[in-house]
Amino acid sequence: MADSFCEKCGAPGSGPFCASCGHPRGAVVVAAAAPYDPMAAEVNDAVRRARARHSAPAILSFFIPGLGQLIKGDVLKGILFFGLSVVFALLCYVVIGFVLTPLFWLYQIYEAYTSPDAQTKKDLKLIEKVKSQSRAAG
Numbered sequence: 001m002a003d004s005f006c007e008k009c010g011a012p013g014s015g016p017f018c019a020s021c022g023h024p025r026g027a028v029v030v031a032a033a034a035p036y037d038p039m040a041a042e043v044n045d046a047v048r049r050a051r052a053r054h055s056a057p058a059i060l061s062f063f064i065p066g067l068g069q070l071i072k073g074d075v076l077k078g079i080l081f082f083g084l085s086v087v088f089a090l091l092c093y094v095v096i097g098f099v100l101t102p103l104f105w106l107y108q109i110y111e112a113y114t115s116p117d118a119q120t121k122k123d124l125k126l127i128e129k130v131k132s133q134s135r136a137a138g
Contacts, residue, residue, distance in 0.1 A: 039130070046123040050116040058113035065108050073118025081108045 004025055005011065006018035013019050057068030065085035070078035088104050091097030116124070 042123075043127050046120060046127055049120045050124060052116075053113055054117070055113065058109050061109045061112040065105060068109070068112025069115075072112070072115065074115070081111075 004014065006013065006021060006023055006025065008023040009018060009021045011018055011020040013025075015025065017024055054068075054072065057071045059068075060071055061068030061081075064082070066078040066080070066082035068078075069075075069081055084104060085101070085108070088097050088101040091100060
């Protein structure tokens with residue numbers, strides 16, 4: 001004789017699960033939550049920021065090469081990209097610049113869009129250092 005009916009499919013039966021569909025009967029089983037780990041939260045936040053796309057620096061790099069890198073805090077890279085853009089533009093007098101200038105222009109826009117900002121790079125290096133120290137200690 002059936003003790004109850006399944007809430008999902010309506011099949012009669014007894015026991016903790018429905019024999020027809022496998023749906024749990026009565027009490028719902030809840031998995032225990034993992035304890036809060038502040039280091040894991042910091043790592044997840046830094047990784048999320050590193051994967052983030054940055055459209056504003058890419059738009060700035062569209063108009064002035066290297067400006068997106070400067071905005072992100074990569075001063076040396078921004079100055080280098082601007083200087084290379086000038087050199088490639090000057091190479092237009094020797095036909096190769098007509099090929100190199102647009103390719104480099106597209107690359108520096110892509111790089112401004114995808115690379116993490118300077119603070120996130122520092123955070124990722126610090127996290128990597130802490131992980132290596134914990135592996136050495138443990």
